[in-house]
Amino acid sequence: MHRVSYVVGVDIGGTFTDCVAIDPSGRVLTAKALSTHASSPVVGVMAGLEQLARGAGESLDSFVAAIDRFSHGTTIGTNLVVERNGARVGVVATRGHGDALSMMRGRGRTAGVAADLRANVRDTDKPVPIVPRRLIAEVPERVTRDGTILAPLDEDSAREVISDLIDRGVDAISIALLWSFRNPEHELRLRELVHEIDPRLYVSLSSEIAPRQGEYERTVATVINSYVGPASSRYLTELAEELSRRGIRRAPFIMQSNGGVLPVAVASRLPIQTIGSGPAGGLAGTATIARRSGHQNVIATDMGGTSFEVGLLIDGRPILSSENVIEQYTFKVSQLDVRSIACGGGSIAQVDPHSGGLRVGPESAGSSPGPACYGFGSRPTVTDADVVLxxxxxDEFLGGRMELNAQRAADAVQALADQLGLSLEETASGILRVNNHNAATLIRQRTIEQGVDPRDFTVYAFGGAGPVHAFHFAEELGADHVVIPMGNGASTLSAYGIAASNVMQVFERECSITAPFDLHALGSIVGSLEDQARAAMREAGFSDEQVTVEYTALARYAEQYLQELELSLPPLTGDPAQTSRTLTEAFRSQYKRLFGEAALAVFQTIEIFAIRVTARVDLDTQSIPAVAAAGQPATDHAEPARFRNVFWPGTEAWRRTAVYEGAPPTGQRIYGPSVVQLAHTSISVAPGQHLETDAIGNVVLTLRKKKA
Structure with a gap:
């Protein structure tokens, strides 16, 4: 018997692999290592667990055997798409509709492309095809928009095209037929035919992967699921087997991009749900800690080695997005709405070839070769600028476990300074100012889209580089405070969020119900989806008593396809007229907040176009304290460990700066200029700012007030 059990979360990022273990007392163990590029990411996961085991004073096997729950966020699906290293996929489409994937609704050149890059359309291009046209087959069949079978499936033709795709060497097949989400009969039969011919093939159906209107987006989602499916399934199976071999108590859970986790067996069938799971973990962790801190409206910012990610909590709930883009391909799968730009510690600084000024990103040095100060790269990055300043x-990077080469950092930044005609310090400061301005700009864009003022929100800063730079980008926003969640564990918050996430599955169905809403029709769809959700949870090993269900209506003005809103469905057993009025008022209130009162179309009919049912199983995350207990109250002013000179962007001068080891105990305050060195990151406190630790262990940075 083990005296201690652990809840473990592991997040593999582009530069670092983050690991968190939480014991029943709330003690949090963290580990951070360079992400592995070995033949199997399992090697990196086990290396991170070995670090946690050492921190717990146990062997790797005894530590793994003591894990009560293991949850994992993986980038394998994202990497396969970005690197075009996925499976060889064949597509089966309705006859006459095989070109949807290549036509891309006419927006393939610019979808997901940064505004400054898509401004000149001549410089844009379509992405490299995920599926070449020769691997897209068409079959005679037709289902109408109401689900009626207009033309039956020609099974002889279907067998012929499936056999041809197999002869061409496909590893997986995606089946995406017109209006299949209204009647999946033909897709289900095609899957049976595929498995009759070759039962080993990985098959994805659009009616199961993305049962939403939008032929192109539904096809993309289905193709991506097949493209990443075989490799993802192999990896997840290998991980589960390795953990089982070492004595883990139950099968792993896998993080989804919608903020919940899935049993590993389900994730193997739906790997598209894992794309974007790392950023979702950060927002999930923020939501957990914000709830315990009493923060309803939060801007969650995660600056790591490769990217800067922003998500929002409004009234305590994370924002979901049903339309997403990866590598210029648009698909419809519900995800936490986390936006990302290439703005991290590894972002490369260079002279802009058009303006001649300083540009930071989008290129990143990643973990290999990494910033120049890692000892292998030669191009200047944000981290190199941090070292120069x-x-x-x-000597104390990652708690002293990794030594940085200050001379190589200075040489790389100096080479850029010579091109710009600036001093070393001016160039390093400029790199930070540009990088932090890019971060602040993304935050403004996200809040403006939601019709809210960033000054009314609490900024949470985490990730390896977030606490280093929050003093600057948050001040540019006009924020009063920045919360460094979990203090010492801020750089591993995504892994914490993954560990704290509950099991969740989402089911949607298209409909067209206009105001005044027919509650009987709504109730029929809700009941059917709830039955489907509970059956899926039972298949995953959970009883009906463990499952809670939430109901959401997706609404818009009829025939308006751009502004689509989410409304929580009230109980459908009350007065029909009052329930319809409640939904209408909720829609108009949210629409007004997002787009302004002048945009309200008071004479336009409101339409509910889809119903979403979310099934959850609480994995007892409420018993996980946000952090270990904070220190005891002490003197008002903490004593520094030492001093060093720091060049502060904004003041543009070297200042004698206090250096502290670890976050201060509750009751102590640290005044700027100072640097607080934590196990995996540092918190910069500029002149005029101060920080302290709150009652649950978060570090709160108070920014200097703006002059009137």
Whole structure:
């Protein structure tokens, strides 16, 4: 018997692999290692667990055997798409509709492309095809928009095209037929035919992967699921087997991009749900801690080695997005709405070839070769600028476990300074100012889209580089405070969020119900989806008593396809007229907040076009404290460990700066200029700012007030 059990979360990022273990007392163990590029990411996961085991004073096998729940966020699906290294996929489409994937609704050149890059359309291009046209087959069949079979499936033709795709060497097949989400009969039969011919093939159906209107987007989602499916399934199976071999108590859970986890067996069938799961973990962790801190409206910012990600909590709930883009391909799968730009510690600084000024990103040095200060790269990055300015101590990086080469950082930044005609310090400061401005701009864009003022929100800053730079980008926003969640564990918050996430599955169905709403029709769809959700949870091993269900209506003005809103469905057993009025008022209130009162179309009919049912199983995350207990109250002013000179962007001068080891105990305050060095990151406190630790262990940075 083990005296201690652990809840473990592992998040593999582009630069670092983050691991968190939480014991029943709330003690949090963290580990951070360079992401592995070995033949199997399992090697990196086990290396992270070995670090956690050492921190717990146990062997790897005894630690794994003590894990009560293991949850994992993986980038394998994202990497396969970005690197075009996925399966060889064949597509079966309705006759006459095989070109939807290549036509891309006419927006393939610019979908997901940064505004400054898509401004000149001549410089844009379509992405490299995921599926070449020769691997897209068509079959005679037709289902109408109401689900009626207009033309039956020609099974002889279907067998012929499936056999031809198999002869062409496909590893997986995606079946995406017109209006199949209204009647999946033909797709289900095609899957049976595929498995009759070759039962080993990985098959995805559009009616199961993305049962939403939008032929192109539904096809993309289905193709991506097949493209990443075989490799994802192999990896997840290998991970589960390795953990089982070492004595883990139950099968792993896999993080989804919608903020919940799935049993590993389900995730193997729906790997598209894992794309974007790392950023979702950060927002899920933010939501957990914000709830315990009493923060309803939060801007969650995650700056790591490769990217800067922003998500929002409004009234305590994360924002979901049903339409997403990866590598210029648009697909419809519900995800937490986390936006990302290439703006991290590894972002490369260079002279802009058009303007001649300083540009930071979008290229990143990643973990290999990494920033120049890692000892292998030669191009200047944001981290190199941090080292030059002494915001980072090269001898104390990652708690002293990794030594940085300050001279290589200075040489790389100096080479850029010579091109710009600036001093070393001016160039390093400029790199940070440009990078942080890019971060602040993304935050403004996200809040403006939601019709809210960032000054009314609490900024949470986490990730390896977030606490280093929050003092600057949050001040540019006009924020009063920045919360560094979990203090010492801020750089591993995504892994914490993954560990704390509940099991969740989402089911949707298209409909067309206009105001005044027919509650009987709504109730029929809700009941059918709830039955489907509970059956899926039972298949995953959970009883009906463990499952809670939430109901959401997706609404818009009729025939308006751009502004689609989510409304929580009230109980459908009350007065029909009052329930319809409640939904109408909720729609108009949200529409007004997002788009302004002048945009309200008071004479336009409101339409509910889809119903979403979310089934959850609480994995007892409420018993997980946000962090270990904070320190005891002490003196008002903490004593520094030492001092060093730091060049502060904004003041543009070297200042004698206090250096502290670890976050201060509750009751102590640290005044800027100072640097607080934590196990995996540092918190920069600029002149005029101060920080302290709150009652549950978060570090709160108070920014200097703006002059009137």
């Amino acid at each position: 002494r915001l980072l101590d090269p």
